[in-house]
Amino acid sequence: MAADYCQRFIFEHFDIRGEIVQLEQSYAELLSKHHYPTPVANLLGEFLSACVLLSLSIKYQGKLSLQARSNGPVPLITVDCTSDLQVRGLAQLTEQAVGPALDQLLVDGILAITIEPTRGERYQGLVPLAEGGLSACLEHYFHQSEQLETRFYLASDGRRAAGFMLQQLPGQLQVSEWARVQAWEHLSALAQTVELEELLHVESEQLLYRLFHQEQVRTFEPRPVDYRCTCSWERSANTLVTLGREEISEILDEREEVEMTCEFCNQVYRFDRPSIERIFGDDFPSDASGSPALH
Numbered sequence: 001m002a003a004d005y006c007q008r009f010i011f012e013h014f015d016i017r018g019e020i021v022q023l024e025q026s027y028a029e030l031l032s033k034h035h036y037p038t039p040v041a042n043l044l045g046e047f048l049s050a051c052v053l054l055s056l057s058i059k060y061q062g063k064l065s066l067q068a069r070s071n072g073p074v075p076l077i078t079v080d081c082t083s084d085l086q087v088r089g090l091a092q093l094t095e096q097a098v099g100p101a102l103d104q105l106l107v108d109g110i111l112a113i114t115i116e117p118t119r120g121e122r123y124q125g126l127v128p129l130a131e132g133g134l135s136a137c138l139e140h141y142f143h144q145s146e147q148l149e150t151r152f153y154l155a156s157d158g159r160r161a162a163g164f165m166l167q168q169l170p171g172q173l174q175v176s177e178w179a180r181v182q183a184w185e186h187l188s189a190l191a192q193t194v195e196l197e198e199l200l201h202v203e204s205e206q207l208l209y210r211l212f213h214q215e216q217v218r219t220f221e222p223r224p225v226d227y228r229c230t231c232s233w234e235r236s237a238n239t240l241v242t243l244g245r246e247e248i249s250e251i252l253d254e255r256e257e258v259e260m261t262c263e264f265c266n267q268v269y270r271f272d273r274p275s276i277e278r279i280f281g282d283d284f285p286s287d288a289s290g291s292p293a294l295h
């Protein structure tokens with residue numbers, strides 16, 4: 001099995017499904033781009049796992065991002081996952097970013113879940129980051145937006161990151177509300193027994209056996225997850241266009257070329273005078289989805 005993968009499972013007799021994600025290489029690659037203190041590295045691992053789980057539970061083609069802004073030592077944390085399961089992410093921190101708990105790092109945090117489809121309208125949902133951390137916040141989001149009960153378990157230790165999600169499906173096998181509630185209470189109580197250590201280190205099939213060995217669980221083919229930044233020369237060019245010609249001309253008065261560094265992966269894109277002329281020309285394709293700050 002790939003080092004970084006996710007796996008879907010469903011229960012044969014209940015309208016409930018789940019997803020498991022375990023990450024090591026992609027998480028290591030993300031952490032290698034910047035220096036993060038341990039608590040922030042752990043937080044990034046939780047966000048990364050959560051973002052993959054969200055990506056698996058929402059139907060879309062394009063990019064899904066999970067972003068928190070706060071007044072605390074971590075003013076911004078952002079991770080994204082494409083529908084092909086390519087992930088990247090970063091955190092910005094102030095000097096005091098050493099506290100251990102999520103609510104200490106992301107003081108008064110607001111979580112944004114954004115879907116940028118390849119075609120169609122961008123969607124964004126906002127949820128305050130309250131007590132109980134990221135898991136509780138995402139559970140609240142699904143309860144509000146989809147009226148579906150969901151449980152998230154997230155773990156990360158700076159080396160590995162993992163997540164486990166259990167979610168109610170719309171009624172098909174079980175139509176009685178009472179039976180649905182019973183099934184949910186039963187399976188979520190079993191899921192609750194998962195220990196963070198086993199979530200990080202025990203392979204998904206074995207983990208499912210440990211948790212639900214009395215139930216009939218069907219597992220699907222695991223899918224690989226990879227680190228890959230979606231930045232490109234064209235996207236950086238579009239960001240320059242949003243800054244405006246005047247500002248770019250001022251930079252070019254002082255130096256030979258304009259440099260754009262991707263905040264996620266540190267890739268540097270260079271624009272000399274002729275390429276600046278070209279990107280400000282009428283026939284340069286604009287990228288409507290490129291956000292000016294983080295692209």
Ligand SMILES: [Zn+2]
Binds near residue numbers: 232265
């Ligand atoms: Zn990049």
